[in-house]
Amino acid sequence: MSRVEGLKCVLGDDTYRKIRNAKVLLVGAGGIGCELLKDLILLGYSEVHVVDLDTIDLSNLNRQFLFRHKDIKQPKASTAVNAVQSFNFFKTKLVPYQASIYETDLFPMSWFEQFDLIFNALDNIQARSYINKVALLLNKTVMESGTTGTNGQAQPTFPYHTECYDCLHRETPKTFPVCTIRSTPSQPVHCIHWAKSFLFTSLFSEDDEPVVQPEGKDTGELGTDNQQEIANLISENNELVELKRSIASEDFVDKVIAKVFTKDIENLLKISDLWKTRKQPTPLEYNNQIKEKVLKISKEEIGTGQREWTLEQNLKVFIDSTLALQKRIAIEKEIEFDKDDEDTLNFVASATNIRSHIFSIPLKAKFDIKSIAGNIIPAIATTNAIIAGFSALLSLKQFDESYENRIQNSKAVFTVSNSDKFVSPSMLQSPNPKCATCSAVRGVAHFDTSKTLNDLLGALQSTYGLDEEISLSLGSNLLYDIDFDDNVEKTLKEMGIVDGVLLNVADETDKYQSVKGGDLKLPDIKMAEKPPVEEKEENDQDDEEDGVELINDNDDDLLIVDVKEATSPDKRKAKAQDYDDTHVTKKPKTDSEIEIVE
Amino acid sequence: MGSELSADELALYDRQLRVWGAEGQNRIKHASILLINMNGVGTEIVKNLTLSGVGSLVLWDDGVVSESDLSAQFFLSEDDLGRQKLPCVEPRVRDMNPRVHLSINTSKVQFTKDRDLDYFKKFQLVIANNLTALQLLELNEITRALEISLHVTSTHGLYGFMFNDLIVDITTYTRKKMPVSRKIGAFSANREITKVTSNFDKDKNEAVEHFTVKSTFKKFIDTLQSKNLTTLTKRQRKNVSPLLPIFISIAELELTNVELTVESLKQKVSDITTRLGINDITDETISAKVLNSLHVEISPVAAILGGALAQDVINMLSKKEQPINNWLILNGDNFTMPIYEL
Ligand SMILES: [Zn+2]
Numbered sequence: 001m002s003r004v005e006g007l008k009c010v011l012g013d014d015t016y017r018k019i020r021n022a023k024v025l026l027v028g029a030g031g032i033g034c035e036l037l038k039d040l041i042l043l044g045y046s047e048v049h050v051v052d053l054d055t056i057d058l059s060n061l062n063r064q065f066l067f068r069h070k071d072i073k074q075p076k077a078s079t080a081v082n083a084v085q086s087f088n089f090f091k092t093k094l095v096p097y098q099a100s101i102y103e104t105d106l107f108p109m110s111w112f113e114q115f116d117l118i119f120n121a122l123d124n125i126q127a128r129s130y131i132n133k134v135a136l137l138l139n140k141t142v143m144e145s146g147t148t149g150t151n152g153q154a155q156p157t158f159p160y161h162t163e164c165y166d167c168l169h170r171e172t173p174k175t176f177p178v179c180t181i182r183s184t185p186s187q188p189v190h191c192i193h194w195a196k197s198f199l200f201t202s203l204f205s206e207d208d209e210p211v212v213q214p215e216g217k218d219t220g221e222l223g224t225d226n227q228q229e230i231a232n233l234i235s236e237n238n239e240l241v242e243l244k245r246s247i248a249s250e251d252f253v254d255k256v257i258a259k260v261f262t263k264d265i266e267n268l269l270k271i272s273d274l275w276k277t278r279k280q281p282t283p284l285e286y287n288n289q290i291k292e293k294v295l296k297i298s299k300e301e302i303g304t305g306q307r308e309w310t311l312e313q314n315l316k317v318f319i320d321s322t323l324a325l326q327k328r329i330a331i332e333k334e335i336e337f338d339k340d341d342e343d344t345l346n347f348v349a350s351a352t353n354i355r356s357h358i359f360s361i362p363l364k365a366k367f368d369i370k371s372i373a374g375n376i377i378p379a380i381a382t383t384n385a386i387i388a389g390f391s392a393l394l395s396l397k398q399f400d401e402s403y404e405n406r407i408q409n410s411k412a413v414f415t416v417s418n419s420d421k422f423v424s425p426s427m428l429q430s431p432n433p434k435c436a437t438c439s440a441v442r443g444v445a446h447f448d449t450s451k452t453l454n455d456l457l458g459a460l461q462s463t464y465g466l467d468e469e470i471s472l473s474l475g476s477n478l479l480y481d482i483d484f485d486d487n488v489e490k491t492l493k494e495m496g497i498v499d500g501v502l503l504n505v506a507d508e509t510d511k512y513q514s515v516k517g518g519d520l521k522l523p524d525i526k527m528a529e530k531p532p533v534e535e536k537e538e539n540d541q542d543d544e545e546d547g548v549e550l551i552n553d554n555d556d557d558l559l560i561v562d563v564k565e566a567t568s569p570d571k572r573k574a575k576a577q578d579y580d581d582t583h584v585t586k587k588p589k590t591d592s593e594i595e596i597v598e
Numbered sequence: 599m600g601s602e603l604s605a606d607e608l609a610l611y612d613r614q615l616r617v618w619g620a621e622g623q624n625r626i627k628h629a630s631i632l633l634i635n636m637n638g639v640g641t642e643i644v645k646n647l648t649l650s651g652v653g654s655l656v657l658w659d660d661g662v663v664s665e666s667d668l669s670a671q672f673f674l675s676e677d678d679l680g681r682q683k684l685p686c687v688e689p690r691v692r693d694m695n696p697r698v699h700l701s702i703n704t705s706k707v708q709f710t711k712d713r714d715l716d717y718f719k720k721f722q723l724v725i726a727n728n729l730t731a732l733q734l735l736e737l738n739e740i741t742r743a744l745e746i747s748l749h750v751t752s753t754h755g756l757y758g759f760m761f762n763d764l765i766v767d768i769t770t771y772t773r774k775k776m777p778v779s780r781k782i783g784a785f786s787a788n789r790e791i792t793k794v795t796s797n798f799d800k801d802k803n804e805a806v807e808h809f810t811v812k813s814t815f816k817k818f819i820d821t822l823q824s825k826n827l828t829t830l831t832k833r834q835r836k837n838v839s840p841l842l843p844i845f846i847s848i849a850e851l852e853l854t855n856v857e858l859t860v861e862s863l864k865q866k867v868s869d870i871t872t873r874l875g876i877n878d879i880t881d882e883t884i885s886a887k888v889l890n891s892l893h894v895e896i897s898p899v900a901a902i903l904g905g906a907l908a909q910d911v912i913n914m915l916s917k918k919e920q921p922i923n924n925w926l927i928l929n930g931d932n933f934t935m936p937i938y939e940l
Binding site: 001002003006007009010011035038039042043058059061062063065068084086087089149150187303304306307362367370371376377378379380381382383385386388389390392393394411413417418419420421422423425 | 602603604605608609610611612613614615616617620642645646649650651665666668669670671672673674675676693694695755756786789800801803890891894895896897898899900901902904905906908909912919920922923926930932933934935936937938939
C-alpha cells in the first residue's frame with residue numbers, strides 16, 4: 001500500500017483531501033511542539049507554520065527528539081523544521097519563525113486569518129491566553145494541549161461554543177508574607193525565597209532600592225504589624241545595601257556571612273515577641289578556625305549536588321560561589337538568578353541551607369533546591385508524545401462540514417492514573433458565562449481611520465441595534481459616552497483608533513454585555529445579553545455545592561461571532577491593502593490587549 | 599539514593615529526574631531491552647526509550663524499507679526505499695542519545711524455544727509489534743521460560759492494543775497517607791496488596807503509606823480464555839470496548855488458520871462476546887474499519903500506543919507507578935483507552 005493509500009484508508013477520502021489542503025499554525029516547538037510537528041507532517045497537512053522564540057538547551061534533549069547536542073543555542077523553530085525534512089513524506093510546506101507570538105507587526109490579525117487551525121504547544125499561561133484572545137477575535141478553533149510529568153491533556157476550543165482557555169480560573173503562584181521570608185521561616189521553601197529573591201537580588205542585581213520602605217508600608221503584605229520587626233526589616237535592608245557597596249573588597253564574603261547569618265539573626269532574637277511560640281534560631285558560629293576547616297573541603301566532596309551537603313560543605317559552596325560572582329560583577333555589572341547558571345544556583349542553594357540550619361529547618365540537596373528556585377516543570381517524552389498524538393487525532397474531527405459535529409465529535413482528553421483506563425475523554429464544556437474573556441463578544445473591524453467618531457457611532461447603532469447610550473473606550477481611556485460627546489467630530493485616527501488597538505464598546509443599558517470591536521464594516525456579531533440577576537445568584541450557589549465552574553444553561557443566546565461571514569476573504573484583502581499606506585502603530589510587547597482594527 | 603549520576607547525566611536528564619528520581623533513572627540505565635519489528639509503533643517506542651536513557655537496546659527486524667513504511671516511521675527517509683531497514687535506522691537512533699548501547703539484528707524474525715533461549719536470556723524485557731498470533735505464542739513461551747517481561751502491540755488504522763505479561767510484579771509504592779488506609783487482600787482480578795505500613799516523612803512534612811502490590815499476569819493464550827469480565831457489573835460489561843472481542847477474534851482466527859474475512863470475523867466476534875459475557879457490544883462498523891486498515895499505521899496512533907507502552911516499561915523499571923495489567927485498547931476515533939484485566 002502506498003503512503004497516500006494508507007492515509008486515505010484511515011482518514012477517509014474526504015478528510016484526507018481537506019488535510020492535504022489545510023494550512024495550520026503550530027505555536028511552540030518544544031516538548032509537545034516537536035512531537036506535534038512530526039504528527040502533522042506525517043498526517044499530510046499541506047502547510048505548517050511554526051513559531052517559537054526560544055533556543056535549544058541541554059535539558060531539552062531528553063524529550064525534544066528533533067534536537068541534538070550540536071543544536072544547543074540554535075533557534076527551536078528552524079532547527080525543528082530542518083530536522084523533519086528527512087521524513088517529510090507528503091512534502092508539507094514548512095515555515096519557521098524565531099519570534100515572539102506577541103509581535104503584532106510580524107503577526108497581525110490578518111496573518112492569523114490564513115490558518116485553518118491553530119495548534120498550541122505552549123508552556124505558559126500568558127501565551128495560551130493570548131492565542132485564546134486571537135482565536136476569539138477571529139473565530140478560530142485552537143487545539144490546546146499541555147503536560148506536567150505523567151499528566152497531560154489535549155482539547156480543542158471552539159470560540160463562544162465551548163469553554164475558552166480563560167473560562168477556568170487558574171491558580172496564581174503562591175506568595176509568602178515578607179515577614180515569613182525575612183524573619184520567621186519554617187520551611188525550606190521560605191529559605192529558598194529568601195536566598196533567591198532577597199539576598200541574591202540585593203547583592204548582585206542592580207536595583208539597590210530597599211525592598212521595605214520606611215513609610216507608607218502595607219502591613220498586610222508584610223504579614224506583621226510588630227513595629228520592632230518592621231524597623232528591623234528596614235535596617236537589615238539598609239545594611240545590606242551598604243554592604244553591597246563594598247562588593248569589590250577582599251573580605252566581602254566574610255562580611256556577608258558575618259552579617260546575614262550571624263548579626264541579622266542576633267538582631268532577630270532581640271525581638272522576643274517573635275519567639276514566644278516559635279523555636280528560636282541559632283546564629284551561625286563562624287571564625288577563623290571554622291573557616292580554615294571549610295576551605296580544606298575538596299571539589300570531590302561537594303560532588304554534583306544530588307545528596308545534601310553538611311553545614312561546612314554549604315559554607316564552602318557559599319564562599320566559592322560568592323567569590324565567583326564577585327569577580328563576574330566587576331565585568332557584568334548585574335547578574336540575574338538563572339537555574340542554569342551554576343554560580344547563581346550554588347549561591348542560592350548554599351545560602352538556603354545555611355539559613356535552614358540556623359532555623360532548624362531540614363537541609364535540601366542542590367538538585368531539589370534547583371527545582372523550586374528555577375520553577376522547573378517535570379517533563380518526559382512519553383507524555384508529550386501521547387498528548388501531541390491526541391491533539392493531532394482531535395484535529396481530524398475539525399474537517400467535518402458540520403460545525404456542530406466537530407464539537408460533538410471532539411473531546412477533552414486527560415491522562416489518568418486509574419487501573420481501568422489510560423485516558424479519560426470528556427465532553428467539551430459550554431463557555432463560562434462569568435468568563436471575562438469570552439463573555440464579551442469580539443470581532444475584527446476594518447476602519448477607514450479618516451472617518452469621524454460620529455460615523456463609527458452611527459455604524460455601531462445601526463449594525464447592532466444599539467441606542468445612543470453606549471460608551472467607547474480604548475483601554476482605560478474613555479472616548480465617548482452619552483454625557484461626553486466632545487470627540488464626535490474628530491477622526492478615528494486622531495482618537496488613536498489605529499491598526500492593532502482594542503476598542504471596547506459597552507452598552508450602558510441593562511440589555512447587552514459589552515462588545516469589543518467595531519467597524520464601519522462591523523463584524524456580524526450578536527450582542528451578548530446580560531444574564532438576569534436572579535440566575536446569577538443561583539449559579540453562585542451551585543458553584544459552591546459542586547466545587548466546579550458552573551455553566552449557565554441559556555448560553556445559546558448569549559453570543560455568536562463569525563468574522564468569516566462578516567467579511568469575505570476578498571473584501572478583507574482589499575481592506576488590508578487600503579490600510580497599507582495608513583499609519584500603523586506597533587503594540588508594546590507586554591500589552592495583553594488584542595488588536596482589532598486592521 | 600543509590601549510586602549517583604554523573605554531572606552530564608544530571609544536566610541532560612534533569613526534567614525526567616523530577617518525575618522518577620535518580621533511583622528510577624539508575625534502574626532504567628541498567629535495563630537491557632529487545633525490540634522486535636520496527637514499525638511505526640516500534641519507532642515511537644525506540645525514540646521514547648532511547649531518550650529516557652535505557653542501558654541497552656537491541657532492534658530485531660528483517661524487513662526492507664517499502665512505501666508503506668513511509669507513514670509513521672520517522673527514522674526513515676525516502677532514499678531508504680528498497681534498502682534493509684535497520685542499518686538505515688541505527689545511526690539515526692544512536693545520534694539521538696549516544697549513551698544507549700544500541701545494536702541491530704537483521705536475521706529472519708522467527709522463534710524456536712529450544713534454539714533461542716540463549717539469545718533471549720540476556721534481556722530483561724522483550725517488546726514486539728504486529729506479530730502473528732502464532733509468533734506471539736511462541737515468543738511468550740520463551741519469555742515465560744526465562745522469566746522475562748513481554749510487551750506487545752498491534753495497530754490497525756485508528757485502533758490498536760497493547761498486551762503485557764510481566765509474569766509477576768511485586769513492588770512497594772509510597773503515597774500520601776489518606777484517612778482510610780489501604781487494606782491487605784485482592785483489590786482486582788489479578789492484583790492484591792500484600793503489605794501496608796506507614797510513617798511520617800520529615801522531608802515532605804506529611805504522613806505517607808507504603809503498600810506492596812503483587813500483580814500477577816497471564817500468558818497471552820490464557821488471557822484469550824479469561825473469565826474475568828463476567829465478574830463485572832452489567833453496566834460495566836455494556837461499556838466494554840467492542841474492539842476487545844475483535845482483537846481476540848483476530849488472534850483466534852489466526853491461531854486456527856481461518857482466513858480473516860468479514861464473515862469469519864463476524865462469526866468469531868459473536869462467539870467471543872458470548873464467551874466473555876459481553877454480547878451487547880458488537881459493532882459491525884468498527885469491525886469493518888479494523889478489517890479495512892489491518893496493520894496500516896498513522897503517526898498519532900503510533901505515538902499514543904508507543905508512548906503508552908514506553909511509559910509502562912518505564913513504570914515497571916522505575917517502580918514509581920503500577921504497570922498495566924494486561925490488555926490496553928486504543929480507540930483513536932473516540933479517544934478512549936480502556937484497560938482490561940484478563
Ligand atoms: Zn471564556
